[in-house]
Amino acid sequence: MGKYSDNPAAVSALVQQHQVHRDTYIDAEIYALEMKHLFANTWVFVGHDSQTPAKGDYITTQIGDQPVIMVRHTDNEIHVLLNRCPHKGTKIAIDRSGNTGKFFRCPYHAWSFKTNGCLLAIPLKKGYADTDFSESEASHGMLPVGAVQNHRGFVFARLAATGISFDDYFGESLSSLDNMVDRAPEGRLEVAGPPLRYMHKCNWKMLVDNQTDTCHPMVAHESSAGTAIKLFEDSDWPDDRPKPMAMEIIAPFMSPYEFFEEMGIRTWPNGHGHTGVHHSIHSDYSMAPDYLDSMTAAHGAEKAQEILGENRHNTVYFPNIMIKGPVQQLRNFIPLGPDRTLVESYVYRLVGAPDVLLQRTAMYNRLINAPTSMVGHDDLEMYERAQEGLHVDGLEWINIQRLHTEVEDYSAAQVENGTTERQMRNQMQAWAHFITVSMGGTTEEAAQ
Amino acid sequence: MTVSRDDVIDFLYAEVRMLDEGRFSEWLDLWLEEGHYWMPLDYKQADPDLVTSLLYEDHFMRRLRVERLNGERTFSQKPKSRCSHVIQRPFIDEFDAQAGRFVTNTSMHYVETRLDEQFLLALVATHELRLVDGNLRIANKRVDLLNCDAAFGNIQLLP
Ligand SMILES: [Fe+2]
Numbered sequence: 215m216g217k218y219s220d221n222p223a224a225v226s227a228l229v230q231q232h233q234v235h236r237d238t239y240i241d242a243e244i245y246a247l248e249m250k251h252l253f254a255n256t257w258v259f260v261g262h263d264s265q266t267p268a269k270g271d272y273i274t275t276q277i278g279d280q281p282v283i284m285v286r287h288t289d290n291e292i293h294v295l296l297n298r299c300p301h302k303g304t305k306i307a308i309d310r311s312g313n314t315g316k317f318f319r320c321p322y323h324a325w326s327f328k329t330n331g332c333l334l335a336i337p338l339k340k341g342y343a344d345t346d347f348s349e350s351e352a353s354h355g356m357l358p359v360g361a362v363q364n365h366r367g368f369v370f371a372r373l374a375a376t377g378i379s380f381d382d383y384f385g386e387s388l389s390s391l392d393n394m395v396d397r398a399p400e401g402r403l404e405v406a407g408p409p410l411r412y413m414h415k416c417n418w419k420m421l422v423d424n425q426t427d428t429c430h431p432m433v434a435h436e437s438s439a440g441t442a443i444k445l446f447e448d449s450d451w452p453d454d455r456p457k458p459m460a461m462e463i464i465a466p467f468m469s470p471y472e473f474f475e476e477m478g479i480r481t482w483p484n485g486h487g488h489t490g491v492h493h494s495i496h497s498d499y500s501m502a503p504d505y506l507d508s509m510t511a512a513h514g515a516e517k518a519q520e521i522l523g524e525n526r527h528n529t530v531y532f533p534n535i536m537i538k539g540p541v542q543q544l545r546n547f548i549p550l551g552p553d554r555t556l557v558e559s560y561v562y563r564l565v566g567a568p569d570v571l572l573q574r575t576a577m578y579n580r581l582i583n584a585p586t587s588m589v590g591h592d593d594l595e596m597y598e599r600a601q602e603g604l605h606v607d608g609l610e611w612i613n614i615q616r617l618h619t620e621v622e623d624y625s626a627a628q629v630e631n632g633t634t635e636r637q638m639r640n641q642m643q644a645w646a647h648f649i650t651v652s653m654g655g656t657t658e659e660a661a662q
Numbered sequence: 663m664t665v666s667r668d669d670v671i672d673f674l675y676a677e678v679r680m681l682d683e684g685r686f687s688e689w690l691d692l693w694l695e696e697g698h699y700w701m702p703l704d705y706k707q708a709d710p711d712l713v714t715s716l717l718y719e720d721h722f723m724r725r726l727r728v729e730r731l732n733g734e735r736t737f738s739q740k741p742k743s744r745c746s747h748v749i750q751r752p753f754i755d756e757f758d759a760q761a762g763r764f765v766t767n768t769s770m771h772y773v774e775t776r777l778d779e780q781f782l783l784a785l786v787a788t789h790e791l792r793l794v795d796g797n798l799r800i801a802n803k804r805v806d807l808l809n810c811d812a813a814f815g816n817i818q819l820l821p
Contacts, residue, residue: 406712406713406714407703407704407712407713407714408703408704408713408714408811409714410703410714410716411811411812411813411814412813412814412815413813413814413815414815415815434737436735437730437733437735437736437737437738437739438726438730440735441726441729441730441733442726444729445722445725445726445729446722449722458720458722458723460720460722460723460726461722556813559714561713561714563712569711569712572712573711573712576711576712576713576714576715577718579714580703580714580715580716580717580718581723584703584714584715584716584717585716585813585814585815585816585817586701586716586717586817588726588727588730590816591738591739591816591818592736592737592738594738594815594816595737595738595816596737
């Protein structure tokens with residue numbers, strides 16, 4: 215029993231609208247409560263179903279600190295199972311992906327399980343004949359998560375057996391995911407290779423915050439984006455030669471504050487939100503002509519224009535992923551500790567679209583999100599400095615007050631100036647709700 | 663000029679010495695413009711283009727990287743990183759003096775450090791070299807990290 219366990223009032227008190235207490239980023243007990251409650255009560259991204267295209271295909275990953283296996287069952291449905299043999303605890307699979315055939319077999323004592331988790335067989339089963347084995351939890355097989363939803367290929371799970379439904383949790387925010395998938399002439403995406411894996415010595419929420427932090431690119435990324443523009447201007451690049459693709463990607467990071475103010479931010483209930491309502495750093499990407507043709511053929515001219523006219527920048531799906539629809543990218547901020555986060559950055563192929571789009575998408579990933587990325591280096595430097603700086607006593611709050619004027623209502627969608635920190639406030643309000651909702655007692659009662 | 667096997671090997675040693683001593687602008691001059699510096703993300707990756715790599719840098723990106731390392735507001739390089747390559751004697755897999763084309767395979771241990779942090783990477787570098795106007799130049803370079811699929815923190819210099 216510490217300061218925060220079983221004390222939802224104390225946890226809620228860490229989040230005010232305009233500031234949050236540093237313990238949400240550095241305290242080990244808070245981190246443990248996030249794993250136990252926040253990541254159990256929310257819908258967390260697991261994987262894309264093209265990572266497991268055939269029956270028996272699986273990937274291993276985690277939801278919060280819970281190791282899971284996402285697997286395609288014999289009926290073609292995706293199942294998400296906790297990665298633990300019900301017998302002695304051995305992880306059933308540890309490779310990042312594979313095919314297990316019709317069943318999983320624990321390598322320790324050969325207990326086997328159907329790919330929906332049900333216990334299939336135990337060697338020398340008669341050893342349990344006169345026991346109450348059927349009463350024990352081990353007899354149920356591998357434990358499934360509370361609920362799974364496959365939304366147009368993107369698989370989410372809720373660990374808790376009961377709680378908010380998928381549709382209520384995401385609501386209108388699914389329009390960003392839908393736009394990303396609609397950009398494929400055939401209406402589906404396929405994962406393109408393994409993800410970049412980038413280790414960050416900082417809290418996972420620093421990364422989530424950064425996704426809608428529109429006041430940092432022109433400062434933190436001057437060394438890469440600013441230098442790129444300078445190099446290009448000095449290069450006497452011939453007008454008739456296409457600009458380097460890298461310039462198209464990096465240069466917009468140096469856009470002035472006004473650009474980011476005007477692009478807008480939209481927030482949705484439950485902590486979701488996105489930058490780039492009216493335009494974004496992805497708006498001016500060059501268009502492959504044959505792509506426009508195939509989109510028009512698939513959707514009709516008007517609908518195709520509507521899909522491609524939406525150029526949202528970063529969409530945060532609370533708690534811990536970000537997608538870029540126009541780039542077909544997803545970044546997963548996997549918590550490993552209060553001061554440790556693994557960032558996995560995936561890219562997807564628009565099925566039916568020309569390769570040049572995937573070429574740009576793969577380039578975007580390595581230029582911006584790789585451990586070798588000139589842009590990523592400066593972001594990580596800032597996160598790690600902040601993680602250390604937050605230990606300063608006597609100055610214990612993180613300010614998220616930009617463009618906060620009055621008491622805000624986060625229960626409906628709203629569009630604001632693109633430099634507001636409203637989305638960070640929105641996330642932390644959702645945080646306070648989903649971490650305390652299963653802690654026992656209401657926060658109101660406890661506060662009295 | 664006729665190129666000997668020793669010339670090829672000396673060139674590779676000189677290249678890593680440049681990197682270790684932070685002479686990045688000189689290193690840029692070793693390259694032929696159209697060449698790529700490739701560091702795959704996946705073990706035995708065949709495609710540099712339609713899946714993600716750690717690096718796949720053309721002339722423009724290599725210059726940008728070096729300019730940035732030298733820049734004033736490069737926050738992740740305040741203070742600067744340092745690196746060290748320990749290289750094994752290269753294999754010369756192709757030696758075509760007539761065409762002026764050489765392919766080498768070199769195992770290295772790469773150490774990078776900054777502040778109190780230091781990490782080690784084991785790698786194999788594959789160089790395609792060309793003889794141009796009497797000088798050996800890098801036409802392409804591929805760096806395969808032994809643990810390319812592991813999660814890394816910042817790798818800021820040039821393995
Ligand atoms: Fe950034």
